[in-house]
Amino acid sequence: MAISDRKIREKEDLKKRILEAAKALFLEKGFEATSMRNIAEKVEFSPTTLYLYYKDKNDIVFALHQEGFKLLAQQFSIVSNVEHPYERLKTMGRIYLKFAEENPDFYELMFVRQGPIIHVQKYNSDDWQEGSRTYNVLYETVIECQKEGYFKNLLPHSVSLIIWSTLHGMCTLHMHMRLDCVTFEDDYEIDPEKSRTDYIYETFISFIERLK
Amino acid sequence: MAISDRKIREKEDLKKRILEAAKALFLEKGFEATSMRNIAEKVEFSPTTLYLYYKDKNDIVFALHQEGFKLLAQQFSIVSNVEHPYERLKTMGRIYLKFAEENPDFYELMFVRQGPIIHVQKYNSDDWQEGSRTYNVLYETVIECQKEGYFKNLLPHSVSLIIWSTLHGMCTLHMHMRLDCVTFEDDYEIDPEKSRTDYIYETFISFIERLK
DNA sequence: TTTTATTTATTAACAGTGTTAAGTATATTT
DNA sequence: AAATATACTTAACACTGTTAATAAATAAAA
Numbered sequence: 009m010a011i012s013d014r015k016i017r018e019k020e021d022l023k024k025r026i027l028e029a030a031k032a033l034f035l036e037k038g039f040e041a042t043s044m045r046n047i048a049e050k051v052e053f054s055p056t057t058l059y060l061y062y063k064d065k066n067d068i069v070f071a072l073h074q075e076g077f078k079l080l081a082q083q084f085s086i087v088s089n090v091e092h093p094y095e096r097l098k099t100m101g102r103i104y105l106k107f108a109e110e111n112p113d114f115y116e117l118m119f120v121r122q123g124p125i126i127h128v129q130k131y132n133s134d135d136w137q138e139g140s141r142t143y144n145v146l147y148e149t150v151i152e153c154q155k156e157g158y159f160k161n162l163l164p165h166s167v168s169l170i171i172w173s174t175l176h177g178m179c180t181l182h183m184h185m186r187l188d189c190v191t192f193e194d195d196y197e198i199d200p201e202k203s204r205t206d207y208i209y210e211t212f213i214s215f216i217e218r219l220k
Numbered sequence: 221m222a223i224s225d226r227k228i229r230e231k232e233d234l235k236k237r238i239l240e241a242a243k244a245l246f247l248e249k250g251f252e253a254t255s256m257r258n259i260a261e262k263v264e265f266s267p268t269t270l271y272l273y274y275k276d277k278n279d280i281v282f283a284l285h286q287e288g289f290k291l292l293a294q295q296f297s298i299v300s301n302v303e304h305p306y307e308r309l310k311t312m313g314r315i316y317l318k319f320a321e322e323n324p325d326f327y328e329l330m331f332v333r334q335g336p337i338i339h340v341q342k343y344n345s346d347d348w349q350e351g352s353r354t355y356n357v358l359y360e361t362v363i364e365c366q367k368e369g370y371f372k373n374l375l376p377h378s379v380s381l382i383i384w385s386t387l388h389g390m391c392t393l394h395m396h397m398r399l400d401c402v403t404f405e406d407d408y409e410i411d412p413e414k415s416r417t418d419y420i421y422e423t424f425i426s427f428i429e430r431l432k
Numbered sequence: 433t434t435t436t437a438t439t440t441a442t443t444a445a446c447a448g449t450g451t452t453a454a455g456t457a458t459a460t461t462t
Numbered sequence: 463a464a465a466t467a468t469a470c471t472t473a474a475c476a477c478t479g480t481t482a483a484t485a486a487a488t489a490a491a492a
Binding site for chain 2: 119120121122125134135136139140143162165166169170172173174175176177178180181184185186187188189190192208210211212214215218219
């Protein structure tokens with residue numbers, strides 16, 4: 009059985025190599041500019057071969073979106089060191105914003121593009137595990153905060169939804185260049201050291217302080 | 221000079237007809253499924269003729285995005301009846317959410333897609349008028365609220381950015397089907413009459429109450 | 433009025449996209 | 463050795479946005 013084992017291993021190996029190629033192109037040239045033929049060329053197989061390992065492009069896109077969630081989970085893992093739930097929440101927010109800033113293409117795939125969601129609807133019977141798991145981390149933290157007396161008279165789902173929405177809105181408005189028209193100079197003293205992202209982060213903090 | 225006037229008029233007429241055809245297809249079949257050839261077929265001209273009236277597809281997309289802003293401004297116009305700035309702000313929020321819910325394709329063009337922004341960068345020297353004008357309506361309202369004592373110790377741009385981000389985040393997470401995985405049932409008693417959008421709106425209101 | 437110039441629209445083509453049907457080697461099993 | 467199964471490729475389909483070259487229609491100049 010060792011030979012057939014090797015065969016299976018080799019098959020999974022190529023599947024991984026395809027994904028690695030896709031990821032490389034994706035990070036290098038962006039999502040829009042990554043085609044099936046590009047990926048095929050990179051792994052040195054014909055384009056049709058990809059369809060023996062992935063059902064369609066959305067299947068690859070979905071796998072890529074999973075990679076993004078792995079990366080985010082990795083960044084999130086350090087928050088377990090933060091004892092106090094409210095401080096942990098603020099740290100999570102900072103990590104989320106940083107992740108979006110540093111991995112805009114991944115973020116787009118994870119939370120904007122419809123490709124991965126279409127794949128979920130088709131093959132995973134509407135069960136978007138990556139999303140619900142990540143949301144749950146936030147939700148549980150909010151509940152812990154409430155046990156400590158924060159967010160009084162608010163439903164935990166409401167609080168979670170508001171926080172996620174605010175962060176997501178800040179990230180995407182920024183990523184999609186919808187904030188370039190907003191000139192903050194009226195308010196803030198123009199500090200050339202500080203980026204727009206810095207101001208966004210500060211705004212988020214002042215917001216969460218208000219919300220408590 | 222009357223003849224050349226008529227010529228110009230006819231030219232603008234076809235330009236409008238192209239835009240109308242684009243809008244019709246866009247609203248009927250969605251943005252993704254609207255191609256230059258589709259539009260050309262609808263106006264009964266060859267595809268290349270469109271390029272005599274619009275520089276490229278993004279030019280049409282940009283004009284379409286302007287139509288969206290006109291529609292939003294129209295919906296917003298009724299808020300001038302609301303005297304109290306804080307009440308006006310809440311009404312604006314409701315209108316914004318309703319607009320996004322009822323015109324998801326327009327919303328996508330106005331605040332998500334990069335097509336219109338690329339056009340702005342190319343031909344309008346980075347001046348996204350539609351965006352800054354709409355933002356200013358919010359900003360001015362926030363300032364008026366602060367004059368009445370709301371949002372103490374917060375910069376008006378911060379408040380505006382938070383509100384816009386939260387609304388935008390709610391709209392897009394919902395539109396892009398990233399909230400389908402969140403089961404609110406733990407919190408809310410499942411009222412079949414109420415849609416997810418209703419809950420989102422209630423959440424927004426409870427949020428803005430907190431923020432004040 | 434005839435000729436030239438300009439505007440308007442078209443055909444054909446380029447280079448690309450995701451995807452599939454059909455065919456070809458290679459390796460495994462009977 | 464013959465039949466079957468696996469892995470892969472070639473060729474093609476039906477699209478996409480866009481451009482160069484060309485033809486037809488109109489306006490201006492001779």
